[in-house]
Amino acid sequence: MIEININGLKYNVEENMTVLEACKNIGIEIPTLCYDERLEPYSACRLCVVEVEGKKDLMTSCSLKVKEGMNIETHSKKVIKARKDILDLLFSNHPQDCLSCEKSGDCKLQDYCYEYGIEKGSFAGERKKYPIDYSNHFYSYDPNKCILCGKCVRVCSELQGTNAIGLEDRGFDTKVVAPFDKGLSKSKCVSCGNCVSVCPVGALVPKNRERYRHWEIKKIRTTCSYCGVGCQMDLLVKGDKIVGVEPAMESPNNGLLCVKGKFAYSFINHRDRLKTPLVKRNGKFEEATWDEAYKIIRNKIYEIKDKYGPEVFAGLTSARCTNEENYLFQKLFRAVIKTNNVDHCARL
Amino acid sequence: MTNSIEEVLDTDAMFVIGSNTTENHPVIGSYMKRAKKAGAKLIVADPRRIELAEYADVFLQIKPGTNIALLNGIMNVIIENGLEDKRYIEENTEGFEELVKTVKKYTPERVAKICGVDPDDIVKAALIYGKAEKAGIYYAMGITQHTTGTNSVMAVSNLSLLCGNIGKESAGVNPLRGQNNVQGACDMGGLPGDLPGYQKVVEPKVIQKFEDVWETKLPTKPGLTIPEIFDGAEEGNIKFIYIMGENPMVSDPDINHVKKALENLDFLVVQDIFLTETAELADVILPAASFAEKDGTFTNTERKVQKVRKAIEPVGNSKADWKIIIDLMNKLGYEKKYINPSEIMEEISKVTPQYGGINYERIENEGIQWPCPTEGHSGTKYLHSSSISRGKGLFVAAEYEESGEVVDLEYPYILTTGRILYHYHTRTMTGRVEGLNRIASKSYVEINKETANKLGIYDGEKIRLSSRRGRIVTSVKVTNIVEKNILFMPFHFAEGAANYLTSNKLDLIAKIPELKVAAVRIDKLSS
Numbered sequence: 022m023i024e025i026n027i028n029g030l031k032y033n034v035e036e037n038m039t040v041l042e043a044c045k046n047i048g049i050e051i052p053t054l055c056y057d058e059r060l061e062p063y064s065a066c067r068l069c070v071v072e073v074e075g076k077k078d079l080m081t082s083c084s085l086k087v088k089e090g091m092n093i094e095t096h097s098k099k100v101i102k103a104r105k106d107i108l109d110l111l112f113s114n115h116p117q118d119c120l121s122c123e124k125s126g127d128c129k130l131q132d133y134c135y136e137y138g139i140e141k142g143s144f145a146g147e148r149k150k151y152p153i154d155y156s157n158h159f160y161s162y163d164p165n166k167c168i169l170c171g172k173c174v175r176v177c178s179e180l181q182g183t184n185a186i187g188l189e190d191r192g193f194d195t196k197v198v199a200p201f202d203k204g205l206s207k208s209k210c211v212s213c214g215n216c217v218s219v220c221p222v223g224a225l226v227p228k229n230r231e232r233y234r235h236w237e238i239k240k241i242r243t244t245c246s247y248c249g250v251g252c253q254m255d256l257l258v259k260g261d262k263i264v265g266v267e268p269a270m271e272s273p274n275n276g277l278l279c280v281k282g283k284f285a286y287s288f289i290n291h292r293d294r295l296k297t298p299l300v301k302r303n304g305k306f307e308e309a310t311w312d313e314a315y316k317i318i319r320n321k322i323y324e325i326k327d328k329y330g331p332e333v334f335a336g337l338t339s340a341r342c343t344n345e346e347n348y349l350f351q352k353l354f355r356a357v358i359k360t361n362n363v364d365h366c367a368r369l
Numbered sequence: 370m371t372n373s374i375e376e377v378l379d380t381d382a383m384f385v386i387g388s389n390t391t392e393n394h395p396v397i398g399s400y401m402k403r404a405k406k407a408g409a410k411l412i413v414a415d416p417r418r419i420e421l422a423e424y425a426d427v428f429l430q431i432k433p434g435t436n437i438a439l440l441n442g443i444m445n446v447i448i449e450n451g452l453e454d455k456r457y458i459e460e461n462t463e464g465f466e467e468l469v470k471t472v473k474k475y476t477p478e479r480v481a482k483i484c485g486v487d488p489d490d491i492v493k494a495a496l497i498y499g500k501a502e503k504a505g506i507y508y509a510m511g512i513t514q515h516t517t518g519t520n521s522v523m524a525v526s527n528l529s530l531l532c533g534n535i536g537k538e539s540a541g542v543n544p545l546r547g548q549n550n551v552q553g554a555c556d557m558g559g560l561p562g563d564l565p566g567y568q569k570v571v572e573p574k575v576i577q578k579f580e581d582v583w584e585t586k587l588p589t590k591p592g593l594t595i596p597e598i599f600d601g602a603e604e605g606n607i608k609f610i611y612i613m614g615e616n617p618m619v620s621d622p623d624i625n626h627v628k629k630a631l632e633n634l635d636f637l638v639v640q641d642i643f644l645t646e647t648a649e650l651a652d653v654i655l656p657a658a659s660f661a662e663k664d665g666t667f668t669n670t671e672r673k674v675q676k677v678r679k680a681i682e683p684v685g686n687s688k689a690d691w692k693i694i695i696d697l698m699n700k701l702g703y704e705k706k707y708i709n710p711s712e713i714m715e716e717i718s719k720v721t722p723q724y725g726g727i728n729y730e731r732i733e734n735e736g737i738q739w740p741c742p743t744e745g746h747s748g749t750k751y752l753h754s755s756s757i758s759r760g761k762g763l764f765v766a767a768e769y770e771e772s773g774e775v776v777d778l779e780y781p782y783i784l785t786t787g788r789i790l791y792h793y794h795t796r797t798m799t800g801r802v803e804g805l806n807r808i809a810s811k812s813y814v815e816i817n818k819e820t821a822n823k824l825g826i827y828d829g830e831k832i833r834l835s836s837r838r839g840r841i842v843t844s845v846k847v848t849n850i851v852e853k854n855i856l857f858m859p860f861h862f863a864e865g866a867a868n869y870l871t872s873n874k875l876d877l878i879a880k881i882p883e884l885k886v887a888a889v890r891i892d893k894l895s896s
Binding site: 286299336366 | 373374375393394395396397398399402403406513514545546547548549550551552553554555556557558559560561562564565570579583585586587588590591592593594595598601602606607608609610611612613614615617620621635636638641642643644648651652653654655656657659660661662663665666667668669670671673674675676677678679680681682684685686687688689690691694695696697698700701702703707710713714716717735736790791793797798799801802803804805807808879880881882884
């Protein structure tokens, strides 16, 4: 442990930490746009700058390691002014369509502009004017809203390992592109959506059929229902509908998902869902009440069991259902119908 | 998995065999690529040049069904070079002499011929695995779905024991389970010979314990596996089947046989969230709630019991599966009621030793990996850390045997099947997601370019594939992912379903069907 001073108070922090991490642990919030604890420090947005005694320039706290006796100011006048200038620059070259932007309410640029009192961009001049890339089936990319934090590019290469996108050109012309700027559909993109999940602004957004505002939704933490990895994720719920999925920053997936976990949720509220019991009469399915359906099944079980005994029954339980349901299903067959003929698709 | 998913990130060597990880377990696949970037070695063995092959230090493009030969060959080289973990073998294992005798016959040259690979690559793979401090083997259905599936798993286990890779972090024997809760369904006794916690129905003490808790008499004769159930149904010995959340009319081998079996029943109940191909054959269909509409737990491939939470009310008049089963149990005279899934878990933890310390309160924020025998136990990150659960690790020497079905003049190609990234199992869910259908909407078969040229078949052409059991029409995808005499089909699609062709020949121990090898012929539609 070493001792450092932050905003006039002494703290003992672990060696090898960055100033940003140390502040986070202590509970001092420093704004960031390009920082992600899973990625290498990038120092691109410069919003996390702090004042360090003895240093002429402001330092990016995401890449600055703590040192014994360090004197740090996280919210000095100089720091605030710098952050305001950065936000002003970003917002001046931003579409400023927060009223209709899908990301409104969940946008870090919007939040920080509010926090730092940036009401409008004061830098007049040329603005980005790029076409929006709608070519991916699950998300769109609007380079005009991109703040070039590079999180999408780094998540794609450092975490997802796909390397579908990169940063092209320099300075004002820099933008995130698929190889040769031929559009996302022509790239190696596997539509995992991990770039969409980390985009702090409205540049990368899911193509939603359901429109919603972020303050209208609640988030329910759950386990993905596709493969055996068991990714943790939040279902975004508006009323009685699932309108989106976000990965949880938890083990085992640590903020990652695949195309199915992230985007393949629309089956839940699909019009084809079975909504009532069906009973086949004369070769055709007819709607029935639960009581009718239960009664038919019960009578059939009694009838067949009386005639042939329990060994002619078999149940296929489900690798898609919960533990509790599987437990009850085998219990139904063993304890009630009295046969061990119960199996599931473990071999498929 | 003996080990945990995130341990992949710290491994020294990964041996991926019979698993297309980046497509079927994408997040684990991304961890593997990260580990490789950080310096770990990667060995890939698969009949297809899958994405991971591009990153591999050694890629062995083996003929389907030759896993045991390859694994024995690798062990042969390891022993020849003295790379086995002698101390670990001495202290922790039995049966080593027998293994040495068996694998001695599997020289790289002989194995190379069986598998269709370069002998030098076998040596290279063996040296990588043998020299690594911590090496993990990752496998899936490419190992198990063979008539020699059980022996293949034994061979995997032998290799791991040979180098002392059991009971060690970032190593181990790691089957990647395909479905969200296939681990849990097994744990919960969804198997004909096992009550919850793999407690055998043939053991009187076990039966006594369950009879005491469930307060009823229980049957002691082991039940039938799915293939046996369908055989029984076709023969008329099974009269009533109740299928919950499963679609064998697409997922099971030899669909013509499955159909005959289900149509021959007196009564079929299907409980699902959609009107599946299987539900079409039912007498009664019960509408179930999806995972978003109920509480419960899934157990993932690393044995972690994690919460599933209700986000919305069941759609329409559907009901959570657990409620339906309780209703039926009660209607059939079993009076116990459960108010919520948490109460069911309480009973599970009472009768299932591995889940003994698991309750909803404990897993509220993070799941727990079984075994977790008591409430004071924090769960198990990797298995066998102090000792192997049976006392000593047993080498079970396995010989290579040919697949249940081999090619001949009439059926000259080997068809192997699997999943793709953009669909899941029988597409009941993913088939209703527009974006996924735009990427992959219909059945296809991968055919090597040379083979396609030889037969005068072009990319996208519709052709007929036939096996000894059925025939289908499907579209051709010309690709060099597969070798000349091998075809690959995803089994997701109901129309032109691969499983009309597949064989229901079984591994005699695990009763797993040989879905990875079927002999087929290709015919042009015009001929």
